[in-house]
Amino acid sequence: MNNNAYNATELMIINAARLLQDGDQVFVGVGIPNLACNLARRTHAPNLQMIYEAGVIGARPERLPLSIGDPTLVSGATAVCSMYDVFTLYLQRGNVDVGFLGGAQIDQFGNINATVIGDYFHPKVRLPGSGGSMEIAAWANRCYIITPHQKRRFPARVDFHTSVGFLDGGSARSRTGVRGKGPQAVVTNLGILTPNSDGEMILSFLHPGCTVEQVRENTGWEIKISPNLKQTTPPRQEELLILREELDPQGIYVK
Amino acid sequence: MREMMSKVVSLQEAIQTFVHDGDLVYAAGFTHLIPFAAGHEIIRQKRKDLILARATPDLIYDQMIAAGCARKVVFSYSGNPGVGSLKWLREGMQNGTLEWEEYSHFSMISRLQAGASGLPFMPMKLTGATDLERVNPQYRRITDPYTGEEVMAVPPLLPDVAIVHVQRCDAEGNAQIWGIIGEQKEAAFASKHVILTAEEIVDEEVIRSDPNRTLIPGMIVNAVCHVPYCAHPSYTQGYYDRDNDFYLAWEELSKDEQTVQAYLDEWVFGVKDRDEYWQKLGEEVQKRLKPKSKLSYPVDYGSY
Numbered sequence: 234m235n236n237n238a239y240n241a242t243e244l245m246i247i248n249a250a251r252l253l254q255d256g257d258q259v260f261v262g263v264g265i266p267n268l269a270c271n272l273a274r275r276t277h278a279p280n281l282q283m284i285y286e287a288g289v290i291g292a293r294p295e296r297l298p299l300s301i302g303d304p305t306l307v308s309g310a311t312a313v314c315s316m317y318d319v320f321t322l323y324l325q326r327g328n329v330d331v332g333f334l335g336g337a338q339i340d341q342f343g344n345i346n347a348t349v350i351g352d353y354f355h356p357k358v359r360l361p362g363s364g365g366s367m368e369i370a371a372w373a374n375r376c377y378i379i380t381p382h383q384k385r386r387f388p389a390r391v392d393f394h395t396s397v398g399f400l401d402g403g404s405a406r407s408r409t410g411v412r413g414k415g416p417q418a419v420v421t422n423l424g425i426l427t428p429n430s431d432g433e434m435i436l437s438f439l440h441p442g443c444t445v446e447q448v449r450e451n452t453g454w455e456i457k458i459s460p461n462l463k464q465t466t467p468p469r470q471e472e473l474l475i476l477r478e479e480l481d482p483q484g485i486y487v488k
Numbered sequence: 489m490r491e492m493m494s495k496v497v498s499l500q501e502a503i504q505t506f507v508h509d510g511d512l513v514y515a516a517g518f519t520h521l522i523p524f525a526a527g528h529e530i531i532r533q534k535r536k537d538l539i540l541a542r543a544t545p546d547l548i549y550d551q552m553i554a555a556g557c558a559r560k561v562v563f564s565y566s567g568n569p570g571v572g573s574l575k576w577l578r579e580g581m582q583n584g585t586l587e588w589e590e591y592s593h594f595s596m597i598s599r600l601q602a603g604a605s606g607l608p609f610m611p612m613k614l615t616g617a618t619d620l621e622r623v624n625p626q627y628r629r630i631t632d633p634y635t636g637e638e639v640m641a642v643p644p645l646l647p648d649v650a651i652v653h654v655q656r657c658d659a660e661g662n663a664q665i666w667g668i669i670g671e672q673k674e675a676a677f678a679s680k681h682v683i684l685t686a687e688e689i690v691d692e693e694v695i696r697s698d699p700n701r702t703l704i705p706g707m708i709v710n711a712v713c714h715v716p717y718c719a720h721p722s723y724t725q726g727y728y729d730r731d732n733d734f735y736l737a738w739e740e741l742s743k744d745e746q747t748v749q750a751y752l753d754e755w756v757f758g759v760k761d762r763d764e765y766w767q768k769l770g771e772e773v774q775k776r777l778k779p780k781s782k783l784s785y786p787v788d789y790g791s792y
Contacts, residue, residue, distance in 0.1 A: 307668060361565050362592075395617065
């Protein structure tokens with residue numbers, strides 16, 4: 234196998250990791266966000282600190298956590314607190330730099346639906362619901378969304394606002410008074426969307442080998458293309474090796 | 489000096505005494521320490537019309553819903569953590585056979601905090617997301633009397649009974665937990681009655697040697713049950729690991745009425761208690777879930 238070949242999941246994790254800064258306090262979920270944080274910590278952000286909604290601060294997981302409250306998060310962490318404390322003292326108070334979000338639908342203004350497809354009271358498909366995401370999206374200084382680029386996942390408007398991005402755009406988000414700056418990037422397997430000054434998510438980066446056409450075909454609205462459209466740096470061998478050999482050696486998430 | 493009052497009873501007796509048809513039940517524990525053995529005992533005693541509240545209903549409530557114990561769920565995340573969805577909960581909501589009341593984690597936990605603190609409501613900052621408050625009238629906007637700005641309020645959650653699994657407690661119910669402490673303390677203080685299940689029941693002296701670790705005081709506890717391995721397939725920090733294989737297997741075991749009935753017949757109705765369940769799981773599973781030891785440094789409280 235060519236060591237520099239990579240799959241879509243690896244591409245998303247590596248690009249999400251690069252968005253993190255050294256010293257960031259990150260409110261993190263299991264799966265791809267957890268891998269992105271651990272990769273960042275082993276490369277350019279050794280002082281990044283992971284906070285889990287279960288109430289674990291400064292986790293140093295020795296194995297790949299498989300649930301949001303995996304015991305490996307606790308052993309070796311700097312602190313454990315109640316969920317009420319983690320959501321108030323850390324998140325509501327403004328001590329979280331970065332939140333990771335995902336969901337079944339993400340719209341033109343970065344709003345997320347993780348609750349229901351169809352009518353709420355007569356659901357066509359029930360999804361898991363908010364969990365921590367309603368508050369993370371509002372109160373983390375900046376949020377990143379990681380999701381595969383598919384048309385059904387990118388409708389113009391979401392069926393249900395589980396957590397908000399820029400609402401209807403313009404000043405709609407800032408008028409709500411929420412402290413966080415909202416979604417700063419949507420990382421997909423085709424590229425990276427970022428908000429323009431109107432809060433609309435536009436294509437700002439393409440991954441190597443991906444095209445604007447592919448992005449247009451897989452987005453449910455007329456997506457705008459940044460006048461400064463750039464290309465992301467291909468995954469480096471170091472990043473791929475850490476992911477495959479240290480972080481997810483059994484290929485549970487990085488298939 | 490007063491005599492310590494022993495509250496030690498069997499889990500069967502505790503459920504019989506403190507869990508009634510129609511009760512609002514909170515089986516505590518965020519991923520960690522979920523009291524599965526108590527859920528199974530409630531199923532064995534065929535309780536019905538329960539209102540089941542938990543941030544994450546998890547497999548414990550999916551099993552109780554499948555067994556016909558529940559009328560309603562109160563929750564904030566309805567997935568099978570790390571796996572997918574909870575079929576019986578999801579289908580109950582989709583086909584209208586199950587009532588539900590939905591929150592975000594923070595508002596669910598805030599309801600417990602209000603209940604535990606004896607407050608009429610708990611305020612939270614606004615999140616900009618208005619759909620959940622539109623569909624759940626328990627969310628109310630109120631005006632902050634100091635700034636005049638709007639805040640969100642949720643009412644107290646006051647369960648009839650909380651069930652809390654702990655690593656160790658004494659016979660009076662002074663309970664110590666380490667690892668993820670989720671919402672156990674709040675659930676216990678918010679509830680009318682508290683059932684503790686414990687990996688170990690220890691002398692009062694052990695508890696008193698490390699008072700900072702006590703999360704739940706005996707004064708609010710009604711029953712203390714010695715139930716080792718109560719939390720399987722969830723876990724108890726330092727005692728046994730989460731059985732992720734079982735969390736994955738539940739997808740298949742829960743897929744239709746036949747498979748779920750077969751599971752309940754074999755693993756709930758087919759065993760008399762948790763001890764028999766644990767033996768039945770067998771040595772291979774027991775060995776796989778046993779963690780290596782990692783001790784904390786001791787602290788010195790000093791003698792005064």
